[in-house]
Amino acid sequence: MRVKLGQIAHARSGDKGDASNVGLIAQTPELYPVIREQVTAERVKEHFREVCRGPVQRYELPNLLALNFILHDSLGGGGTESLKNDAQGKTHAQGLLQMEVEVPAGLVEAGG
Amino acid sequence: MLIFGASMKTIRIGNGQGFWGDNVDAPVELLRGGPIDYIGMDYLAEVTLSIMMRQKLKNPKLGYATDFIGFIRRVLPELKERNVRILTNAGGLNPRACRNRIFELARDLGVQGLRVGVVEGDDLLPRLKDLIAAGHPLKNMDTGEPLAPIVDRVMSANAYLGAKPVVEALRQGAHVVLCGRITDTALALAPMIHEFGWGEGDWNLLAAGTIAGHIIECGAQCTGGNFSRFWEVPDLWNAGYPIVEAREDGAFVVTKHEGTGGMVTVDTVGEQLVYEMGDPTAYITPDVTADFTSIRLRQEGKDRVEVSGVEGRPNTPSLKVSASYLAGYKASGQITLSGPRAVEKAKLAAEIVWKRLERAGVTFAPEDREEELLGTGACLPGIFQAPDELPEVVLRLGVKDPESAKVERFGKEIAPLVTAGPPGVTGFAGGRPKPQEIVAYWPALLAREEVESRIQVTVEEA
Numbered sequence: 001m002r003v004k005l006g007q008i009a010h011a012r013s014g015d016k017g018d019a020s021n022v023g024l025i026a027q028t029p030e031l032y033p034v035i036r037e038q039v040t041a042e043r044v045k046e047h048f049r050e051v052c053r054g055p056v057q058r059y060e061l062p063n064l065l066a067l068n069f070i071l072h073d074s075l076g077g078g079g080t081e082s083l084k085n086d087a088q089g090k091t092h093a094q095g096l097l098q099m100e101v102e103v104p105a106g107l108v109e110a111g112g
Numbered sequence: 113m114l115i116f117g118a119s120m121k122t123i124r125i126g127n128g129q130g131f132w133g134d135n136v137d138a139p140v141e142l143l144r145g146g147p148i149d150y151i152g153m154d155y156l157a158e159v160t161l162s163i164m165m166r167q168k169l170k171n172p173k174l175g176y177a178t179d180f181i182g183f184i185r186r187v188l189p190e191l192k193e194r195n196v197r198i199l200t201n202a203g204g205l206n207p208r209a210c211r212n213r214i215f216e217l218a219r220d221l222g223v224q225g226l227r228v229g230v231v232e233g234d235d236l237l238p239r240l241k242d243l244i245a246a247g248h249p250l251k252n253m254d255t256g257e258p259l260a261p262i263v264d265r266v267m268s269a270n271a272y273l274g275a276k277p278v279v280e281a282l283r284q285g286a287h288v289v290l291c292g293r294i295t296d297t298a299l300a301l302a303p304m305i306h307e308f309g310w311g312e313g314d315w316n317l318l319a320a321g322t323i324a325g326h327i328i329e330c331g332a333q334c335t336g337g338n339f340s341r342f343w344e345v346p347d348l349w350n351a352g353y354p355i356v357e358a359r360e361d362g363a364f365v366v367t368k369h370e371g372t373g374g375m376v377t378v379d380t381v382g383e384q385l386v387y388e389m390g391d392p393t394a395y396i397t398p399d400v401t402a403d404f405t406s407i408r409l410r411q412e413g414k415d416r417v418e419v420s421g422v423e424g425r426p427n428t429p430s431l432k433v434s435a436s437y438l439a440g441y442k443a444s445g446q447i448t449l450s451g452p453r454a455v456e457k458a459k460l461a462a463e464i465v466w467k468r469l470e471r472a473g474v475t476f477a478p479e480d481r482e483e484e485l486l487g488t489g490a491c492l493p494g495i496f497q498a499p500d501e502l503p504e505v506v507l508r509l510g511v512k513d514p515e516s517a518k519v520e521r522f523g524k525e526i527a528p529l530v531t532a533g534p535p536g537v538t539g540f541a542g543g544r545p546k547p548q549e550i551v552a553y554w555p556a557l558l559a560r561e562e563v564e565s566r567i568q569v570t571v572e573e574a
Binding site for chain 2: 011015025
């Protein structure tokens with residue numbers, strides 16, 4: 001079944017210069033392969049196409065059931081130089097949790 | 113106080129302030145709410161030191177985080193009695209002035225025997241031109257450009273120090289240690305090195321202490337604040353600020369005082385671990401290079417998460433430098449548009465502002481102006497779809513430019529929208545937006561020995 005990431009994972013974002021980072025964590029070990037296979041750097045770039053002007057990098061932290069995304073050139077100059085309301089990418093995690101993924105039905109129940 | 117477990121020494125290190133502007137009651141609650149040995153407090157964002165530079169130039173008795181004095185005034189009489197030591201970067205650009213102010217307070221409050229440590233050596237501003245002349249280009253880590261062309265616009269330049277000078281201040285018996293620029297993680301690591309006698313090559317232990325510092329450095333962000341599933345967090349209003357129970361073998365437990373709100377779970381700690389993360393295998397500090405892919409988390413009990421298995425590698429030959437420089441001016445203003453066709457009215461209002469500015473001969477490059485319709489999904493365009501009809505929307509406009517006068521002219525075009533714009537305009541308060549200096553951030557690297565050879569630690573008693 002198709003669900004939003006917010007139903008099977010949680011996330012936090014912040015800034016690193018003009019890039020934002022979004023850490024995404026699967027809610028159970030069974031759900032980690034789901035996000036690892038489906039939430040690719042390419043899909044994240046497409047999801048944030050109106051926010052992120054640069055490339056997206058992805059790192060894996062299987063020990064924390066986590067993926068870390070760096071969204072380059074996403075903050076309008078970053079920090080004090082940005083004119084954006086969200087100059088620090090604080091909302092980007094909430095944005096990623098809107099992405100949809102395909103999950104076996106049993107796992108969604110297990111993951112809440 | 114010290115708690116002795118089955119056999120191993122344990123110390124309790126808390127964070128009472130994640131940034132300048134954080135909850136002012138949090139460190140007091142942390143101090144009084146239960147057993148704790150050390151409290152770390154962070155006051156310096158990336159460009160805070162440039163503001164302090166201005167203050168110090170105007171008044172040589174300023175240039176530190178004055179909020180910290182408010183905290184000290186509240187708790188000074190009980191600090192020694194509770195045997196809690198405070199570690200902070202509140203010293204900013206003028207830790208000696210901060211110490212003098214604390215000693216004045218101690219006299220006023222009749223507190224005797226208070227030892228205050230001062231760590232200096234991070235401030236590179238007076239040495240910048242000499243460093244460049246000596247062959248240190250201080251290249252911008254993001255762009256690769258050398259610092260020399262803008263050196264006259266630099267407002268502050270500070271190296272990030274590590275735990276070593278704080279350990280020295282603790283060894284000399286300081287109850288309060290005042291630093292300037294220092295890593296947040298060093299404020300948590302230093303007590304562990306001091307209490308457990310960890311050595312310079314104990315990379316796994318130093319990495320463990322560093323990761324403990326990373327978890328607690330943003331205050332309540334590991335105890336339920338900013339947590340994705342906020343509806344699961346009990347009494348967030350009263351969130352306990354974090355405490356690390358550190359053991360000498362490097363394993364530690366993240367927890368909070370009993371009876372406080374918030375929660376400490378594998379999920380709340382995990383979210384904070386990935387906060388502001390780059391390459392997880394190389395979290396570089398002056399003390400160690402920590403590997404976040406080695407961390408093991410385990411729910412050990414209610415509001416208790418055990419962190420173990422941390423691995424580290426040797427520290428790097430360079431230290432990070434955080435400089436700030438003047439990069440022009442900016443201003444932003446907003447109005448609220450209410451009633452039918454709110455979004456259409458907001459777009460018209462924005463168009464009016466840009467056209468009137470153009471008529472006055474004031475134009476901005478597209479990348480130097482911002483137009484956001486808050487309420488329509490402006491923070492996350494392309495991700496959230498706003499409904500066609502909204503009852504109200506906030507129009508937020510901003511510009512930046514090297515010329516202050518152009519930015520000031522922009523600020524005069526918001527208020528006229530109330531009478532010479534579409535109907536239903538309100539929420540214009542606070543007067544015309546004034547040009548603010550853009551203090552831009554310049555991260556660089558510098559050879560470690562250039563900094564470490566000049567670090568000074570002094571501890572004096574009131």
